[in-house]
Amino acid sequence: MNRIAAVVTTFNRLPLLKENIESLLSQSFSKLDIIIVNNNSTDGTEEYVLSLNNDKIKYYNTGANLGGAGGFAFGVKKALQLGYDYAWLMDDDTIPDNTALEFLIKSAQHLNNKFSFLASTVYWTDGTLFPMNTPTPANDFKMDIENTRDYGLVKIVTCSFVGCFVNLDYAEQVGLPYAEYFIYGDDVEYTTRLSEKESAYWVLKSTLIHKAPSKAGSNVVNASADRIDRFYNQARNRIHLHRMHGGMLHYLIDSVLRRIKNIIMKSPDHKFKRIKMVLLGTVSGLFFNPKTIYIKKNEEDCNEKNLVEEEKANV
DSSP: OOOEEEEEEESSOHHHHHHHHHHHHTOSSOOOEEEEEEOOOSSSHHHHHHHHOOTTEEEEEOSSOOHHHHHHHHHHHHHHHTTOSEEEEEETTEEEOTTHHHHHHHHHHHTTTOOSEEEEEEEOTTSSBOGGGOOEEOTTGGGGHHHHHHHOEEEEEEOOSSSEEEEHHHHHHHOOOOGGGOSSSHHHHHHHHHHTTSOEEEEEEEEEEEOOSOSSOOOTTTOOGGGGGGHHHHHHHHHHHHHHHSOHHHHIIIIIHHHHHHHHHHOSSOHHHHHHHHHHHHHHHTTOOOOOOOOOTTOOOOOHHHHHHHHHHHO
């Protein structure tokens, strides 16, 4: 049986992490290890995880807040170095239903392991689909009607890191997620890279709940004042993504200009700062070139201090 690890990135959300770990340990497919990547939380996360004293749980404290992107880059690296075959990526506010992994495994077996990643169906706490975590169908998904009709599989090109089941054979080929993204877009870029290597699928019967505060998503137009700065990363990362994978001119003309227009017309305050973050990030994205880091399964491990310092340097 192939080895599977859930990779959970966490930062100062211990109550949600507790619920996440409980749901992972309760999966109907129980042959699952858990890699906890703690972005240096200060809320008792480390003490709690270590107190569990569970051989299935492998715990790492990065020593700094590397952002979601840095945490997932660290986690995928560890999953490869420890020789796992699949990495099930999720944030600490992800609560999988107890059969979520079982349906992923059945789909992997049906596909004879010929997939780069699988995506679960993500609901919000009110039972409705979570728009920001809904996978993007491939252009030819309707041509794969038998998989959809008989096995509940929809061919896709991207998904979020909320329940992304990565075939690490292909992670070896495309490298790690870009830690330098820090926040926003790392999941779309990474799954795009993966699906360019091999087909990916949305597993409709694999379901989970994303306990985010809102399902509206992050928007520079109406974000609170204390969160405006982070949209520099969003603008920069989106430009880099389109530079690497196509469509940059259309994106510049359509999306960037549309966001600026919406800020002018709809933002309640700090309009200049919002526009500034979009423009600075967009210009930065034209020159942003994070290095792709490649890791092989069972590659000789470094000591944890060096791993952490390497991730800090990437950010």
